[in-house]
Amino acid sequence: MSTRPSGTSDALPAEFGFIGRIFRPLAGEGALDLRDDAAVLTPPAGREMVMAVDAMVEGVHFLPDDPADTVGRKLLRCNLSDLAAMDATPLGYLLTVARPRHVAEPWFTAFADGLRADQGTYGLGLLGGDTTSTTGPLVLSLTIVGHVAPGCALRRTTARAGDGLWVTGTIGDGALGLLALRGQVPDPDHALATRYRLPCPRLGLGLHGIASAAMDVSDGLVQDAGHLARESGVGVVIEVDRVPLSDAARAAGPQWRETCLTGGDDYELLLAVPPEHEQALLARGRHHGVRMTRIGRFIDPAGSAGVQLRDAHGAEVKVAHTGWSHL
Amino acid sequence: MSTRPSGTSDALPAEFGFIGRIFRPLAGEGALDLRDDAAVLTPPAGREMVMAVDAMVEGVHFLPDDPADTVGRKLLRCNLSDLAAMDATPLGYLLTVARPRHVAEPWFTAFADGLRADQGTYGLGLLGGDTTSTTGPLVLSLTIVGHVAPGCALRRTTARAGDGLWVTGTIGDGALGLLALRGQVPDPDHALATRYRLPCPRLGLGLHGIASAAMDVSDGLVQDAGHLARESGVGVVIEVDRVPLSDAARAAGPQWRETCLTGGDDYELLLAVPPEHEQALLARGRHHGVRMTRIGRFIDPAGSAGVQLRDAHGAEVKVAHTGWSHL
Numbered sequence: 317m318s319t320r321p322s323g324t325s326d327a328l329p330a331e332f333g334f335i336g337r338i339f340r341p342l343a344g345e346g347a348l349d350l351r352d353d354a355a356v357l358t359p360p361a362g363r364e365m366v367m368a369v370d371a372m373v374e375g376v377h378f379l380p381d382d383p384a385d386t387v388g389r390k391l392l393r394c395n396l397s398d399l400a401a402m403d404a405t406p407l408g409y410l411l412t413v414a415r416p417r418h419v420a421e422p423w424f425t426a427f428a429d430g431l432r433a434d435q436g437t438y439g440l441g442l443l444g445g446d447t448t449s450t451t452g453p454l455v456l457s458l459t460i461v462g463h464v465a466p467g468c469a470l471r472r473t474t475a476r477a478g479d480g481l482w483v484t485g486t487i488g489d490g491a492l493g494l495l496a497l498r499g500q501v502p503d504p505d506h507a508l509a510t511r512y513r514l515p516c517p518r519l520g521l522g523l524h525g526i527a528s529a530a531m532d533v534s535d536g537l538v539q540d541a542g543h544l545a546r547e548s549g550v551g552v553v554i555e556v557d558r559v560p561l562s563d564a565a566r567a568a569g570p571q572w573r574e575t576c577l578t579g580g581d582d583y584e585l586l587l588a589v590p591p592e593h594e595q596a597l598l599a600r601g602r603h604h605g606v607r608m609t610r611i612g613r614f615i616d617p618a619g620s621a622g623v624q625l626r627d628a629h630g631a632e633v634k635v636a637h638t639g640w641s642h643l
Numbered sequence: 644m645s646t647r648p649s650g651t652s653d654a655l656p657a658e659f660g661f662i663g664r665i666f667r668p669l670a671g672e673g674a675l676d677l678r679d680d681a682a683v684l685t686p687p688a689g690r691e692m693v694m695a696v697d698a699m700v701e702g703v704h705f706l707p708d709d710p711a712d713t714v715g716r717k718l719l720r721c722n723l724s725d726l727a728a729m730d731a732t733p734l735g736y737l738l739t740v741a742r743p744r745h746v747a748e749p750w751f752t753a754f755a756d757g758l759r760a761d762q763g764t765y766g767l768g769l770l771g772g773d774t775t776s777t778t779g780p781l782v783l784s785l786t787i788v789g790h791v792a793p794g795c796a797l798r799r800t801t802a803r804a805g806d807g808l809w810v811t812g813t814i815g816d817g818a819l820g821l822l823a824l825r826g827q828v829p830d831p832d833h834a835l836a837t838r839y840r841l842p843c844p845r846l847g848l849g850l851h852g853i854a855s856a857a858m859d860v861s862d863g864l865v866q867d868a869g870h871l872a873r874e875s876g877v878g879v880v881i882e883v884d885r886v887p888l889s890d891a892a893r894a895a896g897p898q899w900r901e902t903c904l905t906g907g908d909d910y911e912l913l914l915a916v917p918p919e920h921e922q923a924l925l926a927r928g929r930h931h932g933v934r935m936t937r938i939g940r941f942i943d944p945a946g947s948a949g950v951q952l953r954d955a956h957g958a959e960v961k962v963a964h965t966g967w968s969h970l
Contacts (some may be wrong), residue, residue: 348798351874354695354724354787356796359686367680367770369705369786371739373777398680412698412784413739438676443694450700452779457739459696459786460681531680547678616703 331447338424342431344408355443357408358465359570360567363463365407368398374419374453379497383422383433385430392434394534395460396517402469402531403524404462408443412457414450438519445462461544468524475529475548475588481612482527482597484518486562491579492572501572508562515583518617521604529588536578538635540586542623545614549590554612557628574635577625588614658774665751669758671735671768682770684735690790692734695725701746701780707825711750712757713840714783718759720789721861723844724910728859729796730851731789739784741777765846774909795851801916802856804876808853808939809914809924811845813889814864819899819904828899834891842910848931853923856915861904867913867964869950872941876906881939882953901962904952915941 335350335492348359369471371379371393373557378387392409399406434439493512496503503509506624523530529548533540537559546551556577565576587596625633652742670677673684686692699705705714708829721735726733738875750965761770770788779878820839825829825935850857855970856875860867883904928935952960
């Protein structure tokens, strides 16, 4: 902290008005109206707590001209996707904002409007936060809090050789959406840009007892499938022609197939599912209106460790890079 | 996210090595070795969860040449101070790092060493995190998680007229420490600089049933006493000559008294204590070796709302500004 003067002796510092106007309306149960040192939360009886955190930086994770309401929602949804990957239920979130002078209050009003909309959609509230100034780009950090039945959180470490590799929804729209916003990919209906700006976390599918392992696809399908295999001590084969693409991604043309496989920002779930649970998984998908596609299989690592990509004839497919790096 | 290339098809992205080297050794129980989408935490039976978050920005909250090990510890201790203000017990924390290119890995090695030392001191572990790049200054955000007996969290809203205003430890050392580091205040033993860099969160005092309200002093005594009064709907009188100063602060000279009253970074506790609990409070202080000083009283707001500062003769004392603003 610093000891620089901040006003007259009766004035409240600027951030109190800012927090009151922008963030207090978002306060959920346990937030103590954002007036106290911390939030107090009663965990649902007999449940475990699940927590994750993600940061987004202006110019790195979102574009300066992205609509402010989608920036907050995207950050929240990325975190909700981490809960979804564990089969957990959202409860609330905490938020820090490092605010540069060039981002004025109307931007934050829209940012909060987006968060408010998603709080209603996903059933959670703001529990606490901190607002500070920065000389650099806008930095947002969001901690998500959820709950899960004891011992029922899906993990990345428990895929087994013989499990099918499944994915929810379609792959590649987020990465193509970013390229569409840069004018590099046609996107007449804005379907791709919308997916880039507003991912759909796959909450509430009820996958415990069906999937043996899970994670969300955030850094690119190939890289993330590799993580799932590596953390589980098995290999994985992706049959690239089975990877489900949206109509918009298909319309972009075959030259973008590798981008779909390796680009980030999908926020779909990657699942390891034993063959005997496939029908139950498909039933879950039908019940929730979520496409479930088997795109490969986990194999004995003695045969071949890591990720292999195969075409419909079993021939190896090479990609130039595997996905997004954060550093 | 972006779709920029990040390496060859077999390489792991750079942040996996970085996280493994720097942060995995800090992982606590429930962190799943930082390998999964989220942490899973079993709340202690019958306890409420307490959560708070704070961000620190290079050049705003810490100096670029502050020792890296104290930067992490200060961030952790500021958050622990929020738990202390609620009489809560620490459990773990989540951390995001927005990392500029100019901050190299050895800085983070020292940063993590500091965190590790404090994890031992305060009995908690790292639960999760996120590391990303930024074009601006280093931004750190830390979410603290603790627990408290149901209904026993101390609040800011429950001070009553007639309660004494008490403070732990000494006031002003943090603010003077910053000035000492700038060469503006003499600090022959580095006592002030040490207090600025390493506050001492007042955890474990067991103040439930003794204090009627509490908060930590982070933005300056005068401003924070005003918050406590305002949130409780009462007025407050601070008797400035009673405010406890350290030997180092006293040695700096009387011209720095106002800085002590209004500067930030104390991380002491400000307490509202009814007269009938004063002996119990003093006994707690003796038991824990923490100085407890009555520095004023809460009054009926009809008499005078807000904060009044009085000297030993009851005359009003004016200050030019009341404390730190974050925006």
